[in-house]
Structure formats: structure tokens, C-alpha cells
Amino acid sequence: MKIAPRELIWKDFRKLQKEHDLYTSPEVEDLLFMQTIEGHSHNGDGAFEGRKFVDTTIDDIVIALGRDSFIVRSSRQLLIDEIYEYARAVMKGQKRNHLVNKKGEPLMRCPLFLEIEVDPDSVLMGLYLGGFMDDFETRKLANQKFNLNMGGGKPYLVDMHVMEKLGLDGEQLAHGDHEDKLDEYRKVGLIIDPSNVDFLKHSYIRFQYIRHKKGLGVSDDLALLVAGKLYNTSVALGAYLADAIDTLDKFSLHFxxxxxxxxxxxxxxxxxxxxxxxxxxxxxxxxPEGMEEDIPDSSQRYFLEINKDAQITTLESHLRYLEGEAYPQFKIAYERVLNSDLYNYVEKILG
Structure with missing residues (x-):
């Protein structure tokens, strides 16, 4: 299997810590950097300098960095649980006007959330919209209704030994068309029923994304911006928090x-x-087809990264735009698209 060597993982981790500052706590920053390293190892970015290790998982990275997998999973799960607790409190009628946990700490440990007053019902609306936007069954309905060609899939518990025997790797599973093969994968033991195994105790069983259908996806930046323009800033923040859950649950305590x-x-x-x-x-x-390089799709790391010249994050820039406030121009996301170009696109599609 193509798993990144420990020395490259460490090199990339140190490089991220040295070159990037996120508007969150050091602990959450580390959790997000670990996930960034996974992407770097798959794509040959950062310290990997073109070398690709497509079977590397967050578990491999956690182990290489000398961390305890259960503690890291628990730390990520805690951040998810706090968003759940907030949402459930609002559903029970509590007026939670700031995005904070029971202790008054900001969700995702982003200090920005201490400053912003939100409409809690609108945050629920954003969590609802954002929660379904990556669900492939919901995307299929959108494909049918609007004649779109979006792809998608979902993460599964995968036996890496079986994957190797079948001549597959993480890249093939993540980028191919596998919807018609899922039943076969279950029969041969590649996909494992989570109720039948304690995946925390078996290092060869990993949370692996399997693409059902090839096709384009959605932009998390657009999700935040469109939610804000159609409804309000609180809905936008709810959509942001849904993406945070989607990011964190890739390596958590629940399957x-x-x-x-x-x-x-x-x-x-x-x-x-x-x-x-x-x-x-x-x-x-x-x-849209043909606009993959023009529409940014920020990860949580990119949303929270402080731009060195502008001295604000992409998340703050988006919120300023939605509130009609001045914002500095800078390039955002992996695609390095100007934030103002994205805002012009939003104005165009919403008429």
C-alpha cells in the first residue's frame, strides 16, 4: 500500500505549523493540520513535493506524529458534540444567541463566534441545508430535478487487507464509479458493517471514502455565501458548522x-x-462543468486560515461580504481564486 513515510508526515506537519496560522485554538489547529496532511499526501502537495501516497489515512498520520488515536478521535468528536448540543438546545426553545458551548467557549474554538450575535433558528436552517448538501442520495434527487451531473459517495469501513488483495487503492476507491459494485464489496469483506467490528481496535480497518458516481460536487464557499444571500448570515454560519461536522467526522468516535x-x-x-x-x-x-478551477471550495483549514497580508480569514471575508461591509481582496482556498471574483459569481447566479 502507498502510505506516506513518517519523516515526510513530520516534515509537512512542521511546515504547516511554521507557515500557517488558523483563527482557532492551537489544539484545533493541529487537528485540522492532520487532515490537511492527508490531502497533501494523496495529491503530492506541501512537503510531499509531487510524491503521492494515496492510501494514507488520518490514522496513519496520527500514529506517525506519535499521537494517541483514541484521544485525537475524542477531541474531534467533542467539537462535533458541541455543535449537536447547541442545535438540540435551540430545538428545545433555548435562545442561544452566540455560537458557544456550555462553558462559553466558541464552537470550533474560533474567537470570531464570541463577537457575532446569531439568530439561533436560522443557524438550525443552515445546519439543515448544509447537512444534506453532501448527502449523495439527496444529490441524486437534485440531479434528477434539475438535470445536473453531480457525483458523490460516502465513507465506509474498509478492510485494507482485502483492498490490497483486490488490487485496489485509496485513489481508485475515492475517484472511480463504484455504485454498482458496493454489494460485491460487502460480500468479499472489503466494506465492513460497523456493528460487527470495533474499528478502533483494528489498525487495518479504516474509514475510507468510496465514490458511487463520478461527477462534480458542490462548493463549501458557495454554500456559505448562497445561504447568507438567500436567507441571512446566521443561516450561512449554520452551513459552515455543518461543513465542520462533515470534516471532523472523518476521524471521530462514531461511524x-x-x-x-x-x-x-x-x-x-x-x-x-x-x-x-x-x-x-x-x-x-x-x-458547473468547466468551472472547477474558477469556483473555490475551502476546507475548514482554508476557512480559518489568517491571510498574512489581509490579516483576516476567508470566513470573515465571506461574512463581511454578506453584511455589505468592506473586505480586502485576497486569493482563497486551494484553487487560489480572488474572493471578489467569487462574490461576483454569487451575484450573477442569484440575479
């Missing part, structure tokens, strides 16, 4: 898509929006 599960919970207990609203939302944030 299910926790962003989707929370959206379903909100759907049962809070009825301000409908599935048709979700489908229209997905239509607007879908990346």
Missing part, C-alpha cells in the same frame, strides 16, 4: 455521517425549510 444525521434530526423537529429548499440550494452551489 456514520453526523452532518446528515443532525440534518435529519432538525427535519423532524424544526420545519422552517423543506427538501425542495435543500434541492434548490444544492442546485445553486453545484460547481
Amino acid at each position: 456514520f455521517e453526523q452532518d446528515v444525521a443532525l440534518a435529519e434530526e432538525i427535519e423532524k423537529n424544526f420545519s422552517n425549510l423543506t427538501k425542495d429548499d435543500v434541492l434548490n440550494f444544492i442546485r445553486l452551489i453545484a460547481i
Whole structure:
């Protein structure tokens, strides 16, 4: 299997710590950097300098950095649980006007959330929209309704030994068309039922994304911006938090898509929006064919990274735009697109 060597993982980790500052606590920054290293190892970015290790998982990175996997998973799960606690408190009627946990600490440990007053019901709307935007079954409905060609998939528990025997690797599973092979993968033991195994105790069983269908996806930047323009800034922040859950649950204590599960919970207990609203939302944030390099799709790291020249984050820039405030121009996300170009695109698609 193509797993990144320990020395390259460490080199990339130190490089990230030296060159990038995130608007969050050092602990959360480290958690997000570990996930960045996974992407770097797959794509040959950062300290990997073109060398690709497509089977590297966050588990490999945690082990290489000398961390305890259970503690790292628990730390990530805590951040998810705090978002759940906030949402459930609002569904029970509590007026939670700041995005903080029970101790008054900001969600995702982002100090910005101490300053912003939100409408809690609107945050739920954003969690609902954002929770379903990456759900492939929901995307298929959007494809049918609007004649789109979005791809997608979901993470599964995968036996890496079986994967190797089948001649597959992480890159093939993540980027191919596998929807018609899923039953076969279950039969041969590649995909494992999470109820039948304690995946925390078996290092060869990993959380691996398997693409069902090739095609373009959605932009998390557009999700935040469109939610804010269609509704309000609090909805935008809810969509942001849904993406945070989607990021963190890739290496957590639970084996299910926790962003989707929370959206379903909100759907049962809070009825301000409908599935048709979700489908229209997905239509607007879908990346059009041929515009993959023009539409940025920020990860949590990119949302929270402080631009050295502008001295603000992408998240803050988006919020300033939504509030009609002045914002500095700078390039955002992996795609390095000017924030102002993205805002012009939003104005165009929303008319």
C-alpha cells in the first residue's frame, strides 16, 4: 500500500505549523493540520513535493506524529458534540444567541463566534441545508430535478487487507464509479458493517471514502455565501458548522455521517425549510462543468486560515461580504481564486 513515510508526515506537519496560522485554538489547529496532511499526501502537495501516497489515512498520520488515536478521535468528536448540543438546545426553545458551548467557549474554538450575535433558528436552517448538501442520495434527487451531473459517495469501513488483495487503492476507491459494485464489496469483506467490528481496535480497518458516481460536487464557499444571500448570515454560519461536522467526522468516535444525521434530526423537529429548499440550494452551489478551477471550495483549514497580508480569514471575508461591509481582496482556498471574483459569481447566479 502507498502510505506516506513518517519523516515526510513530520516534515509537512512542521511546515504547516511554521507557515500557517488558523483563527482557532492551537489544539484545533493541529487537528485540522492532520487532515490537511492527508490531502497533501494523496495529491503530492506541501512537503510531499509531487510524491503521492494515496492510501494514507488520518490514522496513519496520527500514529506517525506519535499521537494517541483514541484521544485525537475524542477531541474531534467533542467539537462535533458541541455543535449537536447547541442545535438540540435551540430545538428545545433555548435562545442561544452566540455560537458557544456550555462553558462559553466558541464552537470550533474560533474567537470570531464570541463577537457575532446569531439568530439561533436560522443557524438550525443552515445546519439543515448544509447537512444534506453532501448527502449523495439527496444529490441524486437534485440531479434528477434539475438535470445536473453531480457525483458523490460516502465513507465506509474498509478492510485494507482485502483492498490490497483486490488490487485496489485509496485513489481508485475515492475517484472511480463504484455504485454498482458496493454489494460485491460487502460480500468479499472489503466494506465492513460497523456493528460487527470495533474499528478502533483494528489498525487495518479504516474509514475510507468510496465514490458511487463520478461527477462534480458542490462548493463549501458557495454554500456559505448562497445561504447568507438567500436567507441571512446566521443561516450561512449554520452551513459552515455543518461543513465542520462533515470534516471532523472523518476521524471521530462514531461511524456514520453526523452532518446528515443532525440534518435529519432538525427535519423532524424544526420545519422552517423543506427538501425542495435543500434541492434548490444544492442546485445553486453545484460547481458547473468547466468551472472547477474558477469556483473555490475551502476546507475548514482554508476557512480559518489568517491571510498574512489581509490579516483576516476567508470566513470573515465571506461574512463581511454578506453584511455589505468592506473586505480586502485576497486569493482563497486551494484553487487560489480572488474572493471578489467569487462574490461576483454569487451575484450573477442569484440575479
